[in-house]
Amino acid sequence: xxxxxxxxxxxxxxxxxxxxxxxxxxxxxxxxxxxxxxxxxxxxxxxxxxxxxxxxxxxxxxxxxxxxxxxxxxxxxxxxxxxxxxxxxxxxxxxxxxxxxxxxxxxxxxxxxxxxxxxxxxxxxxxxxxxxxxxxxxxxxxxxxxxxxxxxxxxxxxxxxxxxxxxxxxxxxxxxxxxxxxxxxxxxxxxxxxxxxxxxxxxxxxxxxxxxx
Amino acid sequence: xxxxxxxxxxxxxxxxxxxxxxxxxxxxxxxxxxxxxxxxxxxxxxxxxxxxxxxxxxxxxxxxxxxxxxxxxxxxxxxxxxxxxxxxxxxxxxxxxxxxxxxxxxxxxxxxxxxxxxxxxxxxxxxxxxxxxxxxxxxxxxxxxxxxxxxxxxxxxxxxxxxxxxxxxxxxxxxxxx
Numbered sequence: 221x222x223x224x225x226x227x228x229x230x231x232x233x234x235x236x237x238x239x240x241x242x243x244x245x246x247x248x249x250x251x252x253x254x255x256x257x258x259x260x261x262x263x264x265x266x267x268x269x270x271x272x273x274x275x276x277x278x279x280x281x282x283x284x285x286x287x288x289x290x291x292x293x294x295x296x297x298x299x300x301x302x303x304x305x306x307x308x309x310x311x312x313x314x315x316x317x318x319x320x321x322x323x324x325x326x327x328x329x330x331x332x333x334x335x336x337x338x339x340x341x342x343x344x345x346x347x348x349x350x351x352x353x354x355x356x357x358x359x360x361x362x363x364x365x366x367x368x369x370x371x372x373x374x375x376x377x378x379x380x381x382x383x384x385x386x387x388x389x390x391x392x393x394x395x396x397x398x399x400x401x402x403x404x405x406x407x408x409x410x411x412x413x414x415x416x417x418x419x420x421x422x423x424x425x426x427x428x429x430x431x432x433x
Numbered sequence: 434x435x436x437x438x439x440x441x442x443x444x445x446x447x448x449x450x451x452x453x454x455x456x457x458x459x460x461x462x463x464x465x466x467x468x469x470x471x472x473x474x475x476x477x478x479x480x481x482x483x484x485x486x487x488x489x490x491x492x493x494x495x496x497x498x499x500x501x502x503x504x505x506x507x508x509x510x511x512x513x514x515x516x517x518x519x520x521x522x523x524x525x526x527x528x529x530x531x532x533x534x535x536x537x538x539x540x541x542x543x544x545x546x547x548x549x550x551x552x553x554x555x556x557x558x559x560x561x562x563x564x565x566x567x568x569x570x571x572x573x574x575x576x577x578x579x580x581x582x583x584x585x586x587x588x589x590x591x592x593x594x595x596x597x598x599x600x601x602x603x604x605x606x607x608x609x610x611x
Contacts, residue, residue: 305572331462332462332463332466333605334522334524334531334532334534334605334607335522335534335605337459337462338455338524341450341454341455341458341459341462342449342450344458344461344462345450345454345457345458389598390520390536393593393595393598393601393603394536394601394603396574396593396595397576397591397593397595397601397603400574400575400576400593401567401576401578401591403574404566404567404576404578410568410570410572410575411572413572413574413575414572414573414574414575417574418572418573418574418596419573421573421574422573422574422595422596422597422598423596424596424597424598427598
């Protein structure tokens, strides 16, 4: 059974690769057209505008017992209960420069993950330049999505990119968990992961635009 | 357009590699993940050997574990690690098992930690983690992670808070090399 790359990542990145000349023939149709603005920020549910309150008020643990978490690594337990965390960090100023490195980490970790390896293997087989082009496209996508840049990514909108792809919840959740680990490895504090990066990724309305479409 | 993009010339994501090329890439991606000082891992999950076990071995294992599996032994479901409905995914090169992945979900953080502990013991063979970090809490995307490395296998268990979707506990044991 072939495991598939999360297609919410796959299609816009493929479009971006084609526009950047990835491949033998320079990509032909740039793939970035499609009647959309091409920016993830056009999707209000996918745009974690910095400084805004978290859209996530879906804390499943709000009613859980007090013995909830270990703190072996100094996890931030300030985001507890049912109140939504507020991103108080200037995400772009604080983390913008790290986007390329984070993008690379996401790609390399996904490529080595059993769930995603089959789909990333052809990219790895295509060589270092192809992998770097992919990473660069992902960085552009992330940068635009978090409002740090505008128009750097020119792929399809999130809605357009996901319709008809039948992404499973399993795939989506595993990829989000992977991203969470990459952010932690990059030194992003737990508070910022929760308040600044998590909200769009765990928002049910946003997830519904990707999973099962 | 979307169907054309996937696998289109210039877009390698999702394309197919022949088995030899796939094995080469796999060796490239996983070779650096070995811990040669740790020695071989031995069986995981009470009897599976990624990199060695056959589909028949997996079928026998699933019977012992009381799991329900598909005919090709790619996916099994049943109670594991204290989770009522764990999902087991298995990947092969021909008849040889490469990786086994287990996932479970719960709405309770304490249960998530118990499942993660049991999964870690089952996949990591009671070894000391190569890496242990994070903490699972009430905050969305809080995550506890344990990774185990051997000279022939890498295992990892992550328990992640997915907000409204509760807690995902996902682990895998991945054979290393081709």
